[in-house]
Amino acid sequence: MALYRDFLFDFLMSIFEESTQNTSGRESELIACHQCDLLVEVTELEEGSKAHCPRCSHQLLKKPKGGVSRPLALSIAALGLFGLSNAFPFMSFKGGAGQEQMITLCHNVMELYRHDSQLLALTVFGLVIVLPCLYLVATILILVPMAKGQRHPNFPRLAKLVFALAPWVMVDVFLLGILVSLTKISSMAKVEIGLSFISFAFFAATFSMVVSSMNKEWLWRAWERLETK
Amino acid sequence: MALESMGTIGNEMSDFDKTAMAHGYAKCHSCSNTQAIGEGRCDRCGATLHFRKDLSIQKTLAFLAAAIALYIPANVLPIMYTINLGRTSSSTIIGGVVTLFEHHSYGIAIIIFVASVFVPMAKMLILAYLCMVAKWPKLSSPNQASLLYRVTEVVGRWSMIDVFVVAVLVAMIQLGGIIAVEPGPAALSFAGVVFSTMLAAMSFDSRLIWDSTPRENEN
Structure with missing residues (x-):
């Protein structure tokens, strides 16, 4: 068993050594693992590849495909879809007595506010409307100068904001919440899905893609490179 | 293709000697x-540097205590009131799951049960356990504890789903006094549970799990 492992190790090392010879100009640098604090030497990554910690297998660095332009395009698309999901009725709902109720996304929050649950209204408003908007605007403000190859002095402040906001945006959770409540209502009355609902679903999907393509370690590194140019 | 794990600094050192802090x-x-701590300020962004998060376990336990305190009203009080033809009925989180089961919507019942009952409970227990592991490292292997921590961090926000369900139902079902849904006090306290468990997970420093590892005889 041990022999086999040694052989495998040598084999992997030989592949690795070849690849370093091919790309002798690559820089390597020290990265501390965020999860277990192991100090690891990482050579520069190819696009679309990741480096993991050898001790705890946490992701150390990821270099996304398409560089800056991919998250930029996605976040502009997400902002557009967000505008669309506010412009049209979210869904309409027909009760037994012929009443019809149409609601939009903002209506949702206003209705909560009217029912003496201001704090709850504020929570939903924050998690589903304000924070995602803020996140996307800040992301676009960061990425536009970077795509042009400029180093913007506001980057540190905005980048800190973006990465602090990311876990608090719950657009995807809200989407699942809507689906659950739809099935709950459907036993009581007829529900029709509006145009905004579809665009909101696409918005949630696009938003998750933006979040996953914004790698903190990589983005700061890319910005730093611009500075030294 | 992926060039990863380029080996650590030195081979014959103990685990702690390979950490950035060492x-x-x-x-x-x-x-x-990643940089030498120097005067304690980051070269790149100017933030204060520290090896480990300040008062990590204390903060985690404090947020955890807040979460447990909020968890009681979240389960005992009604999460929403349904007013049907003048008759008001209230339902708690667990009551809602039971009703869904009775109506044979098993899929949704399971989603709600996992998101609002199982995940918050598991999250609080795991965080308490991780604090114990940081204190008494013999309790668990660091790899296992790290995995638990990672799962807790990712899964936590999905507990908000029940709060959103109430929010959507309140807004949609307002039909001229025939049927109406009103939010109950548990909705807000449950949101509080989710927030404080998220903050607890964020203040926990997973590096503490690995710090007390003079485990030479690993493997």
């Missing part, structure tokens, strides 16, 4: 820059 290196919490 080399006087710290990772900036706000821009992830």
Whole structure:
């Protein structure tokens, strides 16, 4: 068993050594693992590849495909879809007595506010409307100068904001919440899905893609490179 | 294709000697820059540097206590009131799951049960356990504990789903006094549970799990 492992190790090392010879100009640098604090030497990554910690297998660095332009395009698309999901009725709902109720996304929050649950209204408003908007605007403000190859002095402040906001945006959770409540209502009355609902679903999907393509370690590194140019 | 794990510094050192802290290196919490701690400020973004999060276990336990305190009203009080033809009925979180089961919507019942009952409970227990592991490392292997921590961090926000369900139902079902849904006090306290468990997970420093590892005889 041990022999086999040694052989495998040598084999992997030989592949690795070849690849370093091919790309002798690559820089390597020290990265501390965020999860277990192991100090690891990482050579520069190819696009679309990741480096993991050898001790705890946490992701150390990821270099996304398409560089800056991919998250930029996605976040502009997400902002557009967000505008669309506010412009049209979210869904309409027909009760037994012929009443019809149409609601939009903002209506949702206003209705909560009217029912003496201001704090709850504020929570939903924050998690589903304000924070995602803020996140996307800040992301676009960061990425536009970077795509042009400029180093913007506001980057540190905005980048800190973006990465602090990311876990608090719950657009995807809200989407699942809507689906659950739809099935709950459907036993009581007829529900029709509006145009905004579809665009909101696409918005949630696009938003998750933006979040996953914004790698903190990589983005700061890319910005730093611009500075030294 | 992926060039990864380029080996660590030195081979014959103990586990702790391979950490950034042992080399006087710290990772900036706000821009992830790994650097010598020097005067305690990050070269890249100016944030204060520290080897480990300040008062990590104390903060985690404090948020955890808040979460447990909020968890009681969240389960005992009604999460929403349904007013049907003048008759008001209230339902708690668990009551809602039971009703869904009775109506044979098993899929949704399971989603709600997992998101609002199982996940918050598991999360609080796991965080308490991780604090114990950081204190008494013999309790668990660091790899297992790290995995638990990672799962807790990812899964936590999905507990908000029940709060959103109430919010959507309140807005949609307002039909001229025939049927109406009103939010109950448990909705807000449950949101509080989710927030405080998220904050607890964020203040926990997973590096503490690995710090007390003079485990030479690993493997």
